[in-house]
Amino acid sequence: MIDLWLILALLLLPLAVIIAWPLLRARGRGDRVIGMQVAGDSDLATHTALYREHLAELEASRASGVIDDVHYQSLKTELARKLLSEERGGYRTASARQGGRGLLFGLALLLPFAAVGLYFYWGSYSDLALYRDIAASQVGETDMVAEARITQRLRARTLSHPEDLTGRYVLAQRLLVSNDLQGAIGQYRYIVEREPQAANVRAELAQALFFAGGSKMTPEVVGEVNAVLSEQPGNTTALGLAGIAAFEREDFAAARSHWQRALAQMPPGSSAAQALSAGVARAEQALAKAGVQTDVPVSGGVADAGADENRIAVKVTLPEGVPVAPDTPVFIYARTADSPMPLAIVRLTAADLPAEVVLDESTAMMPGRSLKTVDQVQLVARLAVNGNARPAPGDWQGEVKTLPRSDWAKPAHIAIDQQI
Template sequence: MMLALLLLAIPLAMFLLKPVWYRSSQQEISHSEENLRLYQERTDEVAGSDLSEEEKAQLQLELDREFLASASELQPREQKNSTRDRLPLAIALIVLTLASTVLLYQRWGASNELRATELLDLASQSRLSELERKELMTRLANAEQRNPDNIEWAYLRGRILSAEQNYEQAATAFAAMLERLPEEAQADRAEAMTMLAQARFFAAEQKADPAVYELLQQALAITPQHRQALGMAGILAFELQQYGDAIEHWRGLWQSLPAGPEAAQLEQGIRRAAEHLGEQGGEVSLAWLERAELKVLVSLSEQAKQQAQPGDTVFVLARAFNGSPMPLAVQKLTVAQLPQVITLSDAQAMAPGMSLSQFKQVTLVARVSRSGQPTAQPGDWQGLLEPVANRDEQIFKLTIDRQLTAGS
C-alpha cells in the first residue's frame, strides 16, 4: 500500500510544485519586460532632448548602468524570494494529503480485511506466531464490528476460538452470529446452532445439557443430514439416557459413512445404546446395520455385441428409484469383461448421505460408453432394471439392449 501511495505522490508533487516554479518564472519575465520598456523610454527622451552630445552620452551611460544593475540584482532576488515563500506551502500540502489518505484508508478502507486474509492464508500454510495470532484475532473482531451483516468474519473468529479451545469466547461469537442471521438464512442458522452447541458442550467440560441438545435438534430440523450435528446429538442423547434418540441420530450418520474404521466405531456405539435401551425395557431392530449389497449379472444383447468394441467402457450403477440421479454405487469395467457378475455396495458411494443402504428401492443401470464418459450420450447402449429392493439377495440379470438417441 505504501508503494502505491508513493507512486501517487509523484504526480501530486508535480501538480502542486508546478505553480511555484511557473509563477516565479513568469514574474522574472514580467520584471525584465518592464525594465526594458522603461530603459527604452528614457533612452528616447535623452536622444530627443536639447542637451549637448557630451551630456547625452553621460546620461545614456548612467541609464545603461541602471539597466544592467536591475537585470543582475532585482530579478534573482525576486525569484528566490518567490520560491522560498511558496515551496514550504507546497511541501506541507503534499505531506498533509498523503497523511490524510493513509488515515482515511485505515479508517474506511479494506486494509484490515486484507491483512486478516493474509494472516488466514499464512495460518493455512504454517503455524502463526503468538503476535500474529493476536493480530489475527484483533483484525477479525474489527472486521466483524465494521461489517455486522457479513457473518463470515464472525464465523471464522468463532472457529479459530474453538480450535484454540477458547470455548466460552467461541460460544459468545456464535451466539452473536446467530442473533444477526435472518430467519430465511436457514442453512446458515443451522450451522451456527451446531457450532454454538459444540462450543457450549465443551465449555461445560462435555457435560450433557438438555438446552444444548435442544439446540442440535433445531439444527437437524433444518438440515437433517448434517453429519456433525447428527454425531453430537447422538452423544448428548446417549448421555441424557435417551438411547432410542441416540440410535436414530447415529443411524443417519452411519448410513452417510462409507464402510471403514469410522463407521465400525460408530456401529459399536449404536449397539451399546441398543443394549441400554433393552435394559430400560425398550426394543429396536438393528437389521439396518447390515450393509446393503446387490449382485448383478451384466451382459450384452446380440445387437449391442455387434456394435460395441472390446475396449469400450461399461458403467454399472445404482441410483435412487424416483429420486436423485446421483449414483449410489458405481462399478467400471470393459465390454471385453462381459458377461460378469458384479457387486454394488455402500463401499462405492460417491457422496456423503448417498449410499445404497439409505434407499429401499433403487434403479440398476448398465451403459456402454464409447466416449468413456459416465454421462449418457446419444449412441451409447444401455440396460435398465427398476425398481429393485436394496437388500434383495438374488442375482439380478441386467442386459444392455437399447441404443440411446438424442431424445432418450
C-alpha cells in the same frame, strides 16, 4: 506493510505532479517576463531622449523670442503628456511575483505526512494488522505468543466493536479450538441471538455445547441440531451430531444415514472423514447384531421417501475379479451432462457393495443446486482406487448416461465394470 506504502505512494504521486506543475510553468513565464522587461526599458530610453530634444528646442524658441512664455508652458505640458502616454503603451511588467513558491513546496512535503498521520488516527490500520496476523495464523506462520496476542486483540475488539459479528465469530472458533468452551459458547450465543438464521454458527454452538456437556446430547444440543437441519439439511456438523443422538437412542439406521450424508461431503482421507467412516462402521456392526441387513438404503433420507419426486434409488454392484481393497472409497452421484459437479452424492466403501442408495435433496452438494432443479441427469458410480474424490487413471466406474425425470421412480442399476 510494503504494499500499503506502495498504494499510498501511488495515491500521492498525482498530487505531487499537480503541485509541481505550476512551479515549472512559473519559471518559464519568469523568463519571458525578463525578456519583455528588457524590451520595455529600451523603448523608455528612446522616448526619454526624444522628450529631452523637444524640450531643448522649445527653450531655444522661447529664448529667441519665437514663442512667448504662455505658448512655451502650453507646448511643454503637451510634450510631457505625450511622453507619459507613450510610456503607458510600452509598459511591461518589470518583475513577477515569486512569493508562494515556498508555500507550495511546503504543502507538497506536508500533505503526505499529514495523510499518513490521519490514516493512523482515523483509519483502520489496527484492523488491517489484525487481519494479517489472523491470515498468518491460518497457515501456521505464528507461534504461541502470537496466537495469544491475536486472541487477546479479538477479545478487545468485541468490547470496542460489539456490532462486528465476523470478528466475534473468529474469536469463538479460536476459543473452541483452545478448549475455552464456556468462552466460545458465550460468543456463539451472542451471534445467534442477533443472527438466528446463521445455520453454520448454530451448528458450531451445538458442537461447543456438546463438548461442554461431557460429549452428551443434551436437550439444548438436540434443539440446536434440529434447527440447523431444518434450515440447512446438508450441514455436516449438525449431521454428525444428529448421528450421535440417533446412535445413543439405538436408532442405528438413522445414525448410519446421518453419518453417510456427512461423509459424502468430506475430503477423502481427512480426519473428519475417517471419524465418520468409523461411526458408519459401528452403526453397521450394531445393525448386524440386531439382525438388520446392511445392503439396503444406507443414505438419502427416510424409508417412505418414495412419494418424493426428487428422489432416485440406485443399486450399485461390483463384479467379481476387480482387484480392490475393502476400504476403497466408492462415490455414487447424479450430475448434469454439462457440469461435472454432482447434484447429489453418497460415499461408501468397496466393502459395502453391493448396496442400494437413495439420491435426494438431503444428499445435495450445495443449496440451490440439487435434483429438483433439473429434469435429466447422468448417474455415476466410481471406485476411487487412489482415494481421490476426482476421477483419476486406475479408477473403476459405471454409469447411466441419460436418466430422464420420468424414469426416476424406477430403481436404477449401475455395475462398476469399466476402468478409467
